[in-house]
Amino acid sequence: MAEPKEHPLMEKIVSLCKRRGFIFQSSEIYGGINGFWDYGPLGAELKRNVKELWWTGMTRKRDDVVGLEATIIMAPQIWRASGHVDTFADLMRECPLTKKRVRADQVEPQSGTPIRFTGADSKISGWKVERNIRVLLSNGEHIEHARRKAREFFAIGSVDSKTGDWYQLELKGEIAEAPVVDSVDFHPESGVELGEARPFNLMFKTYVGPTATEDDVAYLRPETAQAIFAQFKNVLETCRQKVPFGIAQVGKAFRNEVTPRNFTFRSREFEQMELEFFIKPDEVIEAIYGNVATVPETGHPGEPLPNWGWQAWHQYWVDERVRFYEGIGLSRQTLGFHRQTPVELAHYARACVDILFKFPFSKRNEQGELIGEELEGIAARSDFDLSQHERFSGKPMGVFDEDLRTAWGKLDETKKAELSNRYYEARLKYLTKSGVEVEKAARDAKEDADNLAKGQYIPHVIEPSAGVDRLILALVANAYSEATSTDDKGKSETRVIMKFHPRVAPIKVGVFPLLKNKPELVAKAREVFQSLRGLMMAFYDDGGAIGRRYARQDEAGTPFCVTIDFDTLGEKPELLNTVTIRHRDDGRQERLPISELPGWLTARVF
RNA sequence: GCGGGUGUAGCUUAGUGGUAAAGUUCCAGCCUUCCAAGCUGGCCAUGUGGGUUCGAUUCCCACCACCCGCUCCA
Incomplete structure (x- = not known):
């Protein structure tokens, strides 16, 4: 999907939201629906x-x-x-030249002489157009002012607008109409007559009951x-x-x-x-x-x-x-x-x-x-x-x-x-x-x-x-950060770290066995995971190497990761039943007895 | 709604009027004693619908969605 280049950071955020499962387009398999997100x-x-x-x-x-x-x-x-019924049902009128919209009841009254044109053609390209337009010439303004606006208007979509020759368009059917006073039909900025008023009701309508009449x-x-x-x-x-x-x-x-x-x-x-x-x-x-x-x-x-x-x-x-x-x-x-x-x-x-x-x-x-x-x-x-x-x-x-x-x-x-x-x-x-x-x-x-x-x-x-x-979007944008590291082979890569405040982080703690192929580590890790999951959102992972699991949790914004290693099992007796806790934002690790985990985490994530 | 831009795997990108390519992610296995290591295997894509054509992802049209501007708001 090609994203615009105006906000490269926004592009990355949108991409990450989809990749990691924060936000999806609603109804995506049917092509999506405008203005709805899951x-x-x-x-x-x-x-x-x-x-x-x-x-x-x-x-x-x-x-x-x-x-x-x-x-x-x-x-x-x-x-x-x-x-809301009144203010959400505003009538809006659009200026055909500037494409700007104004509320029909809030147009600043204008006085002057409406000049009508019926079309234009180009001696240079042979292009021609027939459309009615009225431009209000304010009192004291030169007639060329209105002509210029008319040419601009007719030039929309013409070849001359691309070549820059539009100002040489020849106008047709110029007629000065009777002067108007305090008219609300012309765009105050451009002087061009506004399009028809159309209602813009922003409330979603539905019907209560099966008859679906206007009364319902x-x-x-x-x-x-x-x-x-x-x-x-x-x-x-x-x-x-x-x-x-x-x-x-x-x-x-x-x-x-x-x-x-x-x-x-x-x-x-x-x-x-x-x-x-x-x-x-x-x-x-x-x-x-x-x-x-x-x-x-x-x-x-x-x-x-x-x-x-x-x-x-x-x-x-x-x-x-x-x-x-x-x-x-x-x-x-x-x-x-x-x-x-x-x-x-x-x-x-x-x-x-x-x-x-x-x-x-x-x-x-x-x-x-x-x-x-x-x-x-x-x-x-x-x-x-x-x-x-x-x-x-x-x-x-x-x-x-x-x-x-x-x-x-x-x-x-x-x-x-x-x-x-x-x-x-x-x-x-x-x-x-x-x-x-x-x-x-x-x-x-x-x-x-x-x-x-x-x-x-x-x-x-x-x-x-x-x-x-x-607010969710603000938190995501605020949390988004990148860290670029270079490995032994000189290959540099950029990792995403979602630095959510622990209180809002979707996953509070990741729990890993250091190695997957050591059943005793896996068993102990599952045990620790089970003891935490009822207290808070915990995530167990034994796929891939330990570094990959940390990286995955960084992208999810998990503030803490607990790893069960051989010392947990008593390889160093004094470390029996302790685990490492790794901090997301700086990779720092500390060692803590399993029994203290719930209290330690609870104090930080709620 | 109007105007401008963009649509190829989950993501990032190739490419072509004639079998759609790669990296990465993901899954499985082996291996691995702490930061995306390695090896093997695997899954997945031309937004939708028409048209032109022997054949369309490629050309044309329409629609849809996304991004930008006008407008509005939590």
Whole structure:
């Protein structure tokens, strides 16, 4: 398979993934299917380890996060409430000259005179074409400007475009049409009339039930998060948690991407690890604690405090997530960060920090440094999501807080008015932005503000949302390294060593008899293997020479290899029942009693 | 979706309008007292479908997949 030469490292990684059984193309024997990938034996272990570490760290080791496992297909109204039906169904229009696409509803209005052409022919090559095109000539622009664009357009696919004679194309049927004002039909960059608007719905559609009519339409979830919001009240009522607390979920999501790209980085079926961490609105914090704690915008703010508002919680989760990545071998140098600007943020979002990984295919900035691709976004989403589901389902999503009610009663009137007003303004902004008519919005916002005084509010949410498959690719790219060695005969060869952090490595330990043709070594090795395999992923190998087995494990990324030799059997009595442990990254060996193996390994691989 | 590039064993590469070649990996055996040693044997390929032709892996067309750009996002 000929790979492009742009990213030779990426080529090697893709090749290794197939060769060693990390990642295969889905349905390969049928020619594959665009945007879908399978995990082979090593990839499956790697992915399982990553998800397990996330889940354990998120839920089992925390007091304030519980888990959820929801279905992939849910009531389609969920996707109306979440906004996915609308935002995932954008109409796009394409510029026939630049091939760039713009959202039909976001074309910058242009004014000027449309010039129509009906075709062109070449005196030089005799080539001719008949196609209609309209180019907008902005006020004050010379007519040649439009002609040049038209020639460029007609030259696409012509012989003259190859010879460079395209600018001599003779245009036909030039007519200046009536001037237009604020037209959205022309590409702002090129001035060329945009193609017809076509819908780009990125949600996978399916039908529930055998009749398959339009009434039965449902969607494969494009993200796992919405189920968490939809089940928020059920979880709250059953898990004995109080805000602030979080709900975590790992699972598949589906997006009908326009262009799946970069190996598994953008797939149509992918897996997410998402946490929705519900917090009190700042007005509630201030009512109860008198102030809202502030924390620096970088660094870990320490153990959570009761008076943390959204900003502190957001910063807390950004740093918690970075710590997670560091804990599985992605150092800060390999990561990048992007704090979304107010323009990039959704209208309901307060802040969003993206954690990036610098892939070989990542773009570079002006300084030539890799920028990175998004592994995870940590968003402060206000109370938007629960509010949406409250509006769409008609079911209340607010929580009651005894502390708030008590505290509220002790506030002086000025403070009450101030907090109440701030909450009112926030609710009003949300409601009007959501298209609720002005009068009703004011009425509902007033009701929300009154409820606040009674101890009730809709929680805000901090959402760390990570892509598992992207992370796997990052770990693979990060682990990839080569070592070139030259043997006695001067023959040099390059070996691949996958330097996975032991915590994520698919195979934790390889177990070998030094020699295969000595039954007593084999028997002892099998015995050691059997004692380890229940504790962790262990791999027994007696094929080929010992060096070859080490090399094989290096390529799989196995951090430790245990070898049973004659000393294990007591050739040197003082070494009876000891084995060598060989370290992957430097080939270093040490000797350890078999009895200490489980503890020694467990301390390093979990 | 549009434009550009690429498709030969698991991998890396030869090659040809007339039986598809090699290295490596892998499997089996022998041998081997710690980093892809050696010997013997073995398995495996022209992405799919059409067309031209006596004959196509080679030439043509379509499709599929992969890579790059536009676009989008976890």
